[in-house]
Amino acid sequence: MLDDFLIRAALAGIGVALAAAPLGCFVVWRRMAYFGDATSHAALLGVALALSLELPVFGGVLLVSLAMALIVSGLNGRSISTDALLGVMAHGALAIGLVAVSLLPNQRVDLSTYLFGEILAVTRADLLIIWGGATVSVVLLIWRWQALLAATLNPDLATASGVNPRREQLILTLALALTVAVALKVVGALLIAAMLIIPAAAARPFSRSPETMAIMAAIIGTVSALGGLAASFIFDTPTGPSIVSTAAILFAISAGVAPALRR
Amino acid sequence: MSDLPSSGRHLLSLISTHNLTLRLNGQTVLEDINIAIEAGEIVTIVGPNGSGKSSLLRVLIGALKPTSGSVKRAPDLRIGYVPQKLQIDATLPLTVRGFLNLPRRQSSGVVAAALTQAGVSDLAKKQMADLSGGQFQRVLLARALLDKPDILILDEATQGLDQPGSAAFYRQIEDVRSEMGCAVLMVSHDLHVVMAASDRVLCLNGHVCCEGTPEIVADAPEYRALFGTGTQGALALYRHEHTHSHDHDHDHDHIHEAHDAG
Numbered sequence: 134m135l136d137d138f139l140i141r142a143a144l145a146g147i148g149v150a151l152a153a154a155p156l157g158c159f160v161v162w163r164r165m166a167y168f169g170d171a172t173s174h175a176a177l178l179g180v181a182l183a184l185s186l187e188l189p190v191f192g193g194v195l196l197v198s199l200a201m202a203l204i205v206s207g208l209n210g211r212s213i214s215t216d217a218l219l220g221v222m223a224h225g226a227l228a229i230g231l232v233a234v235s236l237l238p239n240q241r242v243d244l245s246t247y248l249f250g251e252i253l254a255v256t257r258a259d260l261l262i263i264w265g266g267a268t269v270s271v272v273l274l275i276w277r278w279q280a281l282l283a284a285t286l287n288p289d290l291a292t293a294s295g296v297n298p299r300r301e302q303l304i305l306t307l308a309l310a311l312t313v314a315v316a317l318k319v320v321g322a323l324l325i326a327a328m329l330i331i332p333a334a335a336a337r338p339f340s341r342s343p344e345t346m347a348i349m350a351a352i353i354g355t356v357s358a359l360g361g362l363a364a365s366f367i368f369d370t371p372t373g374p375s376i377v378s379t380a381a382i383l384f385a386i387s388a389g390v391a392p393a394l395r396r
Numbered sequence: 397m398s399d400l401p402s403s404g405r406h407l408l409s410l411i412s413t414h415n416l417t418l419r420l421n422g423q424t425v426l427e428d429i430n431i432a433i434e435a436g437e438i439v440t441i442v443g444p445n446g447s448g449k450s451s452l453l454r455v456l457i458g459a460l461k462p463t464s465g466s467v468k469r470a471p472d473l474r475i476g477y478v479p480q481k482l483q484i485d486a487t488l489p490l491t492v493r494g495f496l497n498l499p500r501r502q503s504s505g506v507v508a509a510a511l512t513q514a515g516v517s518d519l520a521k522k523q524m525a526d527l528s529g530g531q532f533q534r535v536l537l538a539r540a541l542l543d544k545p546d547i548l549i550l551d552e553a554t555q556g557l558d559q560p561g562s563a564a565f566y567r568q569i570e571d572v573r574s575e576m577g578c579a580v581l582m583v584s585h586d587l588h589v590v591m592a593a594s595d596r597v598l599c600l601n602g603h604v605c606c607e608g609t610p611e612i613v614a615d616a617p618e619y620r621a622l623f624g625t626g627t628q629g630a631l632a633l634y635r636h637e638h639t640h641s642h643d644h645d646h647d648h649d650h651i652h653e654a655h656d657a658g
Binding site for chain 1: 454498499
């Protein structure tokens with residue numbers, strides 16, 4: 134019972150790792166890293182909005198992240214080079230979010246909570262939201278898996294086989310906003326994108342199919358969450374960054390052994 | 397032919413366009429296109445770079461919506477599409493079998509049959525990233541054959557293949573056609589090879605300049621204005637001796653120069 138908050142933290146971390154794994158694979162395959170950045174940075178703006186309107190934070194974050202994800206995925210279809218534009222959106226959202234939070238009349242808001250997460254303060258209600266959101270996101274991706282993969286490979290090919298690439302993009306967008314809203318409490322707005330990308334990238338050398346890559350990413354994400362939690366407990370370091378650091382170390386190991394795996 | 401009363405003819409066509417116009421980013425890419433593809437025929441679209449060939453194919457498969465005019469497809473038409481280029485990101489692990497199961501899972505028998513028809517029966521377990529250019533195109537072909545298509549649509553399917561490689565690929569297409577009886581609509585730069593294998597050639601430059609049998613098109617002044625007369629010799633050469641190909645690369649280069657200049 135003494136360690137109850139640690140168990141809750143562990144469960145929260147695993148929930149986020151499981152939601153982020155399959156989604157993170159698509160973010161990596163589709164080269165949407167900036168897309169993840171922009172969406173998760175917009176979460177901060179969602180926090181400001183929710184606090185100023187006295188709405189639940191989860192709802193505000195979901196709303197603003199979804200809006201940002203829709204805007205960005207709308208830009209994606211255009212012929213202009215989107216790289217710089219996405220950079221503007223990602224960092225603009227972060228800066229405006231920081232300004233917006235600082236403008237809140239209620240100065241009791243602790244910014245670092247939202248920037249780096251607060252996994253040790255996860256409540257039972259938070260756990261419910263995290264696991265509920267994670268389940269919806271994962272079910273959504275499993276349901277559309279084949280179609281999403283086809284649309285990822287080539288939009289025209291997908292169209293010719295009766296898959297609407299725009300609809301699949303919308304599903305990814307929805308899952309991304311949901312995962313961001315769920316992960317905010319655990320790793321914070323700055324590092325959500327890291328939880329999407331790093332486990333997926335670390336899983337790549339061990340995978341011969343998209344499915345195994347998603348499962349490996351889930352395992353690596355879970356190990357990172359638990360390892361980071363333990364490290365933060367032992368070394369008294371901030372938990373969110375410790376989780377991401379653990380993931381980064383696992384990625385480095387994976388990249389190190391990758392050449393040996395390739396025959 | 398586009399002036400013929402169209403209804404009767406187009407009812408029988410697999411796919412047809414009616415006064416099709418397409419504008420992209422404010423530019424007219426295709427103007428007043430009236431074409432029809434009939435069951436079982438091999439039709440090739442030729443035209444300089446930027447003449448709207450790929451756009452036309454993308455309209456036909458439904459990836460682009462015409463600005464005006466219409467596309468008619470026969471009811472329940474099954475289209476097998478081979479894209480111009482398919483870049484699979486290196487971060488995406490995918491076996492040939494996995495690729496053929498997108499977006500619908502297929503029985504392993506169907507997958508094996510399609511691979512055999514495309515001439516690559518032994519590749520099912522290979523990673524897509526490990527395939528050579530020729531193998532990759534054949535796997536794309538196998539994928540297009542999965543649904544037993546009524547029409548195969550190929551967009552410069554031999555880009556990046558060398559001369560013998562693309563010739564072998566087109567022979568495979570002819571085999572597939574005679575085996576399955578599907579129509580074939582393709583875009584190509586390999587004028588001499590492709591035209592010789594075609595029942596009909598459409599010369600496109602924003603609009604349909606001329607169309608007909610390969611001989612008729614090769615003699616048409618509109619075609620010669622676009623491609624010069626060099627290709628006619630290559631065509632004759634091909635017809636005369638199928639395996640004799642050492643001049644082709646040279647002609648091919650000329651064709652590209654002609655495109656760029658125009």
